Amino acid sequence: MPHYGDYQNLIYGQGLQGILPKVPVDFAxxxxxxxxxxxxxxxxxxxxxxxxxxxxxxxASAFADWGMIPRMMIDTRVRDLSVELFGMTFPSxxxxxxxxxxxxxxxxxxxxxxxxRAAAMSGVPLIASTLSNDPVEDVIAAAGETPCFFQLYTPxxxxxxxxxxxxxxAVGAKAIVVTLDTWVTGWRPRDLNNGSFPQLKGxxxxxxxxxxxxxxxxxxxxxxxxxxxxxLWASLFGRVLTWDDIGWLKSLTxxxxxxxxxxxxxxxxxxxxxxxxxxxxxxxxxRQANGGIAAIDCLPGxxxxxxxxxxxxxxxxxxxxxxxxALALGARMVGVGRPYYYGLVLGGAEGAAHALGCIxxxxxxxxxxxxxxxxxxxxxxxxxxxx
Numbered sequence: 001m002p003h004y005g006d007y008q009n010l011i012y013g014q015g016l017q018g019i020l021p022k023v024p025v026d027f028a029x030x031x032x033x034x035x036x037x038x039x040x041x042x043x044x045x046x047x048x049x050x051x052x053x054x055x056x057x058x059x060a061s062a063f064a065d066w067g068m069i070p071r072m073m074i075d076t077r078v079r080d081l082s083v084e085l086f087g088m089t090f091p092s093x094x095x096x097x098x099x100x101x102x103x104x105x106x107x108x109x110x111x112x113x114x115x116x117r118a119a120a121m122s123g124v125p126l127i128a129s130t131l132s133n134d135p136v137e138d139v140i141a142a143a144g145e146t147p148c149f150f151q152l153y154t155p156x157x158x159x160x161x162x163x164x165x166x167x168x169x170a171v172g173a174k175a176i177v178v179t180l181d182t183w184v185t186g187w188r189p190r191d192l193n194n195g196s197f198p199q200l201k202g203x204x205x206x207x208x209x210x211x212x213x214x215x216x217x218x219x220x221x222x223x224x225x226x227x228x229x230x231x232l233w234a235s236l237f238g239r240v241l242t243w244d245d246i247g248w249l250k251s252l253t254x255x256x257x258x259x260x261x262x263x264x265x266x267x268x269x270x271x272x273x274x275x276x277x278x279x280x281x282x283x284x285x286x287r288q289a290n291g292g293i294a295a296i297d298c299l300p301g302x303x304x305x306x307x308x309x310x311x312x313x314x315x316x317x318x319x320x321x322x323x324x325x326a327l328a329l330g331a332r333m334v335g336v337g338r339p340y341y342y343g344l345v346l347g348g349a350e351g352a353a354h355a356l357g358c359i360x361x362x363x364x365x366x367x368x369x370x371x372x373x374x375x376x377x378x379x380x381x382x383x384x385x386x387x
Contacts, residue, residue: 003079004092004364007357023343023351025358027318034342041196042104046341048190049286055294056286059316062294066325066383071371079364079373085310085332086175086256086277088147092360093327093375096126096352097282097314097335098151098177103133103204105344110134114344116142118352124360127151127177127335130164131204137171151177151260154239154249161239163213165252176253177280180261183238186288202230246274258312263298265305272309278332280312285337296326303330320362327375328383 011021024030035043049056081092096115105111112132116139119126123146128139130153140148150168155161165176191197198204208214209222209229217236222229241249250257256277261284262268268279281302283295295315303311313326314335326334336359343355372378 003368004081004357004360005079005368007361008365021354023347023354025354027339027342030339030342030346030355034345037345041194042101042198044190044194045101045196045198046099046338048188049290050186050188050288051290052189053286053290055283055290055292056316058294059283059286059296060318061316062296063316063318063322063325065386066296066329067386068325068328068370068378068381068383070369071381074371074373076368076371076373079367081360081364081367081375083333083375088174090125090147090333091123092363093331093333094124094323094356094360094363095149095312095333095335096124096340096356097337098127098129098179099337099341100129100131101198101204102129102341102344103131103206104198105341106348111344112139113142114349115340115352116140116148117349118340118344118356119146119148120144121349121353122146122356122360124356125149125174128168128173129153129204130207131199132207133204135206135210136164136168136173140168140171140173147172147174149173149175149177149258151179153179153182153237154241155236156239157213157217157236158248160211160213160217160236162252163211164207165255167207167211169253169255173255175256175258175278176249177258177260178241178249179284180241180259181284181288183240186284186290188287200230200234202226205230205233208233243270243274246271246276250275260312262302263292263295265301268302268305268311272306276309278310278312279306280314281331282314282335285315296322296329299326299329299331320359320364321366323359323363324366324378325383327378328381330379 083093102111106114112134125147127149129151150173258278258280259276260280262279310332312333313331317336323334339355340352343352
């Protein structure tokens with residue numbers, strides 16, 4: 001059977017014919033190439049973090065503080081990277097984390113559709129963002145047979161929240177991911193220096209502008225009244241959630257509810273007690289609060305506190321080795337953001353699928369060389385904190 005690691009054989013084979021990858025295979029080179037192709041305001045929004053960005057940098061660098069010990073004399077010619085979540089089997093543990101300006105990644109303004117097409121090509125599920133340049137119905141449909149989740153920025157208006165969730169469920173989303181840490185925007189100097197906040201310019205608003213509840217609240221067509229629609233959105237964005245709201249969130253849907261932003265073990269326990277179906281360990285990539293510890297350093301405590309409840313993870317993941325380390329520390333699935341975004345910038349859906357394929361190839365080959373043919377083996381061996 002083919003393995004993700006076989007992707008390198010394809011690249012080497014094309015190299016013999018003088019064909020080089022259109023999109024680089026490593027994050028650093030990919031980021032540098034994408035930086036040259038992106039307008040400054042968008043580059044700063046995507047690359048930027050909160051404050052002096054220390055937490056953002058730490059998220060990525062902290063993976064080097066964890067190491068794995070290879071095991072030898074184990075037959076790893078056959079490997080299995082599949083995982084189970086909410087009764088579904090996924091071919092790999094990788095997923096595309098939600099990014100609020102994915103729609104702007106491609107020149108046609110349909111980056112969300114391109115990301116969904118990359119999901120269809122790669123089998124890597126997409127968590128579609130509430131902030132989108134295309135309505136959720138079109139985004140999830142573009143993913144084909146690959147499952148998608150829907151990320152909810154919970155609005156203040158309960159009917160609007162109900163409508164957004166119901167639309168995602170109706171079109172086939174498999175879970176609702178509720179972001180907890182973005183009811184207010186963190187202090188982001190890059191965006192402030194540019195005086196630029198894409199949403200306030202009317203970008204990535206289509207889930208709202210196509211919603212019947214939002215249109216009823218607006219009381220007029222969006223066309224010709226776009227700035228009023230943006231002003232209404234700003235007034236509705238960002239409901240402050242407390243533990244008492246979990247029951248209400250679960251009442252909105254029959255789908256599993258995951259809580260995104262959990263980094264403290266006590267919060268993980270409370271989430272389980274409140275009935276969360278899944279926990280999403282993330283510090284928003286360091287974009288919302290500076291001064292925190294790296295998300296990967298939070299992961300073991302969150303996993304231990306969550307017990308049998310599955311834990312998803314993102315923040316600072318840049319490579320296949322990062323993915324494997326997060327799995328070794330207990331994550332059920334691992335999300336990437338910037339890598340696939342830069343792939344979209346450089347090559348559309350095919351570029352994003354290539355970026356995902358490179359990450360999976362590295363992860364697969366790392367498991368092969370380390371004597372760990374399954375994710376269960378990775379978890380059993382674990383990762384060790386380096387002195």
